[in-house]
Amino acid sequence: MKVTIKDIAKKAGVSPSTVSLVLNNRPCRVSQQKRDEIKQIAKDLNYTANQIARSLVTKQTxxxxxxxxxxxxxxxxxxxxxxxxxxxxxxxxxxxxxxxxxxxxxxxxxxxxxxxxxxxxxxxxxxxxxxxxxxxxxxxxxxxxxxxxxxxxxxxxxxxxxxxDNEYGAYIAVKHLLENGHRKIGCIASSSFVNGQFRLNGYLRALKEFNIPINQNNIVTGDYKKESGYVAGKELLKKDITAVFITNDMMALGFIHSIYEQNKTIPNDYSVISYDNTIYPYLFGVELSSIKQDxxxxxxxxxxxxxxxxxxxxxxxxxxxxxxxxxxxxxxxxxxx
Incomplete structure (x- = not known):
C-alpha cells in the first residue's frame, strides 16, 4: 500500500498537518530533533509526495x-x-x-x-x-x-x-568555403520553414559578397530528413561543384551516404560543411566541419x-x-x- 502523511504522523506522534509542513520545509512549531525524526520516518517508509494532491493545495502543478x-x-x-x-x-x-x-x-x-x-x-x-x-x-x-x-x-x-541567427550561421559556413578557394558550391536547403529560408539567404549572401554568380541549379531542396539529403546528394554529384553546404545534419548524413556510394571521399573529392554540429561523434572517417548551435x-x-x-x-x-x-x-x- 502507498504510504501516506497520516502513516508518518501516526508513527511520529504528531498531526498530519505538522508532517506536511516539515516535509515541505515550511515553518512550524516543532524542534529540530522532531523534524529530523519525521524526515527519517518518511525515508524509512519510502514515502513519495502525491503531486496531484499537492497541486490542489498549492495551485501549482x-x-x-x-x-x-x-x-x-x-x-x-x-x-x-x-x-x-x-x-x-x-x-x-x-x-x-x-x-x-x-x-x-x-x-x-x-x-x-x-x-x-x-x-x-x-x-x-x-x-x-x-x-x-x-x-x-x-x-x-x-x-x-x-x-x-x-x-x-x-x-x-x-x-x-x-x-x-540562422542567416549568419550559413553565411560564415559558406564564407569559409570561399576563403579556401571554392567557387562552385552546391547547397542542400529547405525553405519549408523560416530557418531554412534564412540559411539559404546566408548561402546567397556569402556568394554575392565574393561576387560569385548564383547558379540556381546548384541549389537542391530537402526536408531536413536523412533520405532527402541522400536524394539531393545524388542530384548534386552530377553537377560541376567542388563543395557543398548542407543546412542541417540529418540531410548531411544522407549526403555522405550518396558520396560513399559513388566511391568518392571527403574532402579530397568534395568539401562539405553541415549545420547543427550534432552528428560528428557518430561519423566514421569524416572530420565534419559544422555550424554549432549551443x-x-x-x-x-x-x-x-x-x-x-x-x-x-x-x-x-x-x-x-x-x-x-x-x-x-x-x-x-x-x-x-
Missing part, C-alpha cells in the same frame, strides 16, 4: 510542456534533454510531445498540454505550421498560460522567443524566461537571438594549397 517537431532529429532530442535537466533542477516535471512537423498536431498538442494543467509551454513549431502560421498565431495569443517559441520563431508574433545556452535562456514568467518575476517579453559558431575540422580542402 510544477509542470511544463515541450512540443518538438521531430524527436528523431538529434538537435531536437538534445534540446529536449537539456530543457528537462533545467526543469528537474528547479523541481519541475517536463512533458515532452512530438508533432511530427504537422500543423494539426501542434494545435492538438497545445490543447493536450493545457488539459494536463501545465504552467507554461515551450514550442518549436512544425514545418507545416509555417504554412498555417496565421491560425497558429491566433491559437497562441489565446493561451491561458505563458509560452515561449524556441529555435523556429514567427517575426510577426510579439511573444517570448529564443533563437539562433543547445545548452538555448535551453538555459528559454527556461529562465519561462520560469520567471510563471513566477511573475518578469512581465516584459524578450526576443533573444543567440550567435552560432563555425566548428572547423577536416572536411574542407584548401584549393590554394
Amino acid at each position: 510544477k509542470t511544463f510542456g515541450l512540443i518538438i517537431p521531430d524527436i528523431e532529429n538529434i538537435f531536437f532530442s538534445s534540446l529536449a534533454k537539456h530543457i528537462e535537466l533545467q526543469c528537474r533542477s528547479h523541481g519541475y516535471t517536463l512533458i515532452i510531445v512530438n508533432s511530427n512537423d504537422q500543423f494539426e498536431n501542434d494545435i492538438a498538442l497545445l490543447d493536450l498540454l493545457l488539459s494536463r494543467s501545465v504552467e507554461g509551454i515551450f514550442l518549436i513549431p512544425g514545418s507545416e505550421s509555417w504554412q498555417n502560421k496565421t491560425e497558429l498565431i491566433k491559437k497562441l495569443q489565446l493561451l491561458p498560460v505563458p509560452y515561449i517559441l524556441l529555435d523556429r520563431v514567427f517575426s510577426e508574433l510579439s511573444c517570448d522567443k529564443v533563437w539562433f 543547445v545548452k545556452k538555448l535551453s538555459e535562456a528559454a527556461f529562465k524566461q519561462l520560469y520567471e514568467k510563471t513566477q511573475k518575476k518578469v512581465n516584459v517579453q524578450k526576443d533573444i537571438c543567440l550567435q552560432p559558431e563555425l566548428i572547423i575540422r577536416k572536411s574542407v580542402r584548401n584549393m590554394h594549397a
Whole structure:
C-alpha cells in the first residue's frame, strides 16, 4: 500500500498537518530533533509526495510542456534533454510531445498540454505550421498560460522567443568555403520553414559578397530528413561543384551516404560543411566541419524566461537571438594549397 502523511504522523506522534509542513520545509512549531525524526520516518517508509494532491493545495502543478517537431532529429532530442535537466533542477516535471512537423498536431498538442494543467509551454513549431502560421498565431495569443517559441520563431508574433541567427550561421559556413578557394558550391536547403529560408539567404549572401554568380541549379531542396539529403546528394554529384553546404545534419548524413556510394571521399573529392554540429561523434572517417548551435545556452535562456514568467518575476517579453559558431575540422580542402 502507498504510504501516506497520516502513516508518518501516526508513527511520529504528531498531526498530519505538522508532517506536511516539515516535509515541505515550511515553518512550524516543532524542534529540530522532531523534524529530523519525521524526515527519517518518511525515508524509512519510502514515502513519495502525491503531486496531484499537492497541486490542489498549492495551485501549482510544477509542470511544463515541450512540443518538438521531430524527436528523431538529434538537435531536437538534445534540446529536449537539456530543457528537462533545467526543469528537474528547479523541481519541475517536463512533458515532452512530438508533432511530427504537422500543423494539426501542434494545435492538438497545445490543447493536450493545457488539459494536463501545465504552467507554461515551450514550442518549436512544425514545418507545416509555417504554412498555417496565421491560425497558429491566433491559437497562441489565446493561451491561458505563458509560452515561449524556441529555435523556429514567427517575426510577426510579439511573444517570448529564443533563437539562433540562422542567416549568419550559413553565411560564415559558406564564407569559409570561399576563403579556401571554392567557387562552385552546391547547397542542400529547405525553405519549408523560416530557418531554412534564412540559411539559404546566408548561402546567397556569402556568394554575392565574393561576387560569385548564383547558379540556381546548384541549389537542391530537402526536408531536413536523412533520405532527402541522400536524394539531393545524388542530384548534386552530377553537377560541376567542388563543395557543398548542407543546412542541417540529418540531410548531411544522407549526403555522405550518396558520396560513399559513388566511391568518392571527403574532402579530397568534395568539401562539405553541415549545420547543427550534432552528428560528428557518430561519423566514421569524416572530420565534419559544422555550424554549432549551443543547445545548452538555448535551453538555459528559454527556461529562465519561462520560469520567471510563471513566477511573475518578469512581465516584459524578450526576443533573444543567440550567435552560432563555425566548428572547423577536416572536411574542407584548401584549393590554394
